[in-house]
Amino acid sequence: MKTNEFMELALEEARAAGARGEVPIGAVVVLDGTVIGRSGNRTRELHDITAHAEVAAIRMACDALGQERLTGADLYVTLEPCTMCAAAISFSRIRRLYYGAEDPKGGGVDNGVRFYAQPTCHHAPDVYSGINEVQAAEILRGFFQGKRD
Numbered sequence: 001m002k003t004n005e006f007m008e009l010a011l012e013e014a015r016a017a018g019a020r021g022e023v024p025i026g027a028v029v030v031l032d033g034t035v036i037g038r039s040g041n042r043t044r045e046l047h048d049i050t051a052h053a054e055v056a057a058i059r060m061a062c063d064a065l066g067q068e069r070l071t072g073a074d075l076y077v078t079l080e081p082c083t084m085c086a087a088a089i090s091f092s093r094i095r096r097l098y099y100g101a102e103d104p105k106g107g108g109v110d111n112g113v114r115f116y117a118q119p120t121c122h123h124a125p126d127v128y129s130g131i132n133e134v135q136a137a138e139i140l141r142g143f144f145q146g147k148r149d
């Protein structure tokens with residue numbers, strides 16, 4: 001299995017989000033080997049449906065750099081981004097996207113609208129999937145099982 005130290009941090013964020021009652025997804029933004037943004041889902045905490053882990057981590061990274069673009073930065077997220085996040089990743093000019101588990105129900109990268117393959121997408125990151133995917137999938141499975149019990 002492909003693993004990565006930054007994905008381990010994203011998994012930590014996912015677990016922390018789950019402990020707060022959020023859907024357990026985590027994301028980390030890295031520039032030149034340094035973490036400049038990291039977050040889990042915060043939609044419930046912030047009453048903000050756009051506060052997905054990826055968007056929250058991008059906001060933190062942009063704030064840290066004092067700019068709206070993240071050219072040359074890489075984003076690690078535990079689950080395939082949804083369409084909204086795929087677009088935000090594109091708009092922020094992220095260089096590489098690494099994700100854990102695929103999301104056939106809600107993903108927008110390799111499933112659904114496949115945003116980066118559309119002619120309306122003007123910047124597509126390089127995409128690497130299946131990073132630490134077993135742990136990423138386990139965290140989500142545990143969360144949704146807990147909801148049903």
Ligand SMILES: [Zn+2]
Pocket residue numbers: 052053054081082083084085086
């Ligand atoms: Zn999203």
